[in-house]
Amino acid sequence: MPVSLPSSSLIYSALKECDVRLLSALPETWLVHLIRLAEQDPEMTLVRLAKEEEGVGISAGAHFAGVKSAMLMQNHGFLAAINGIVSFAHLYKIPLLMLISYRGSFGERDPWQTQGGNVTEPLLRALGIPYCFLDAAETVKKRIRHAQTLAESSLQPVAVLLTRDLMWEE
Amino acid sequence: MLRVDCLRSIYPELERSLVITIMGAVATELQSLGHRANFFYLQHAMGLASSTGLGLALCKPEQRVVVLDGDGSLLMNLGSLSTMARYRPRNLVHVVFDNESLLSVGGFPTATGTGTDLEGIARAAGVPRVATVRDLENFKAAVRGAEQANELSTIIAKVEATGPSAYVTGLTLLENRFQFQRHIQSLRKA
Numbered sequence: 001m002p003v004s005l006p007s008s009s010l011i012y013s014a015l016k017e018c019d020v021r022l023l024s025a026l027p028e029t030w031l032v033h034l035i036r037l038a039e040q041d042p043e044m045t046l047v048r049l050a051k052e053e054e055g056v057g058i059s060a061g062a063h064f065a066g067v068k069s070a071m072l073m074q075n076h077g078f079l080a081a082i083n084g085i086v087s088f089a090h091l092y093k094i095p096l097l098m099l100i101s102y103r104g105s106f107g108e109r110d111p112w113q114t115q116g117g118n119v120t121e122p123l124l125r126a127l128g129i130p131y132c133f134l135d136a137a138e139t140v141k142k143r144i145r146h147a148q149t150l151a152e153s154s155l156q157p158v159a160v161l162l163t164r165d166l167m168w169e170e
Numbered sequence: 171m172l173r174v175d176c177l178r179s180i181y182p183e184l185e186r187s188l189v190i191t192i193m194g195a196v197a198t199e200l201q202s203l204g205h206r207a208n209f210f211y212l213q214h215a216m217g218l219a220s221s222t223g224l225g226l227a228l229c230k231p232e233q234r235v236v237v238l239d240g241d242g243s244l245l246m247n248l249g250s251l252s253t254m255a256r257y258r259p260r261n262l263v264h265v266v267f268d269n270e271s272l273l274s275v276g277g278f279p280t281a282t283g284t285g286t287d288l289e290g291i292a293r294a295a296g297v298p299r300v301a302t303v304r305d306l307e308n309f310k311a312a313v314r315g316a317e318q319a320n321e322l323s324t325i326i327a328k329v330e331a332t333g334p335s336a337y338v339t340g341l342t343l344l345e346n347r348f349q350f351q352r353h354i355q356s357l358r359k360a
Contacts, residue, residue: 057215058222
């Protein structure tokens with residue numbers, strides 16, 4: 001499977017450097033290494049979800065407890081979490097660091113991913129969610145750190161889009 | 171059995187817990203008994219009260235967390251039972267007020283009114299302690315028993331489909347949210 005282990009490790013260590021100690025996740029191909037890294041890390045609480053919207057509540061609970069968290073999901077998982085994002089995170093000013101694999105964009109071979117790819121950025125814009133891209137190893141750490149800083153200072157959801165250029169090796 | 175009577179019967183014990191409620195009648199009735207800094211009312215995001223309680227319980231294992239859920243909300247997020255059961259925090263008590271109705275939006279029946287068994291679903295999901303109670307004495311005993319057992323518990327409390335006439339209270343959502351967070355921070359320092 002040509003999911004990039006070096007890029008995944010870089011993302012994971014960036015999260016650790018930001019003091020993230022809880023990760024909620026639902027598996028998808030591009031996220032397998034990240035989830036395995038969390039599994040093997042005794043310092044990380046990994047919460048495996050049935051559906052991504054649960055992660056909004058989990059992260060809110062962690063925030064109330066003073067624990068920094070992040071959500072790992074596919075862009076279709078972001079779609080599945082939107083009500084929670086709007087009617088909890090936005091309504092109650094809860095910081096969310098959302099790492100979203102940007103499937104269905106240029107280079108996508110799986111037909112079933114393509115519709116979600118079309119609507120990801122328009123939806124982020126419509127929801128007023130600030131977002132950035134992870135597309136090169138050199139900028140991963142800085143962008144994750146900046147995303148988390150903005151989420152915490154603005155008390156709102158912030159999205160980091162994991163792109164094919166970074167996550168897929170072929 | 172009335173939900174407000176259930177709440178009244180455990181109100182003193184709730185002082186020692188972090189309490190998360192769903193929206194609607196549960197939030198309004200608990201506030202009518204007297205708001206406390208350790209109560210958080212999730213006034214939307216139906217289904218996520220239990221997820222919030224799980225996140226809090228996992229991050230604050232030394233603190234008792236009580237979620238006051240409802241049948242309509244839980245039916246929107248049944249997966250939460252499987253996620254709670256997976257991690258089964260010992261400090262989490264999950265109470266579900268089941269009035270078989272979406273009371274605050276016209277009283278339309280939920281699936282528990284036509285036979286869906288939330289206790290059975292919770293048990294099959296792997297929640298280690300489950301019970302259904304229909305009277306106040308058993309309700310109180312079940313909540314107390316759950317706290318003493320020190321094991322994840324889901325208690326289905328069958329209540330009448332009646333509630334307050336209005337739902338908006340004087341407590342603003344953000345005031346509640348920041349007060350709750352500050353309360354938890356003060357526990358950390360203590």
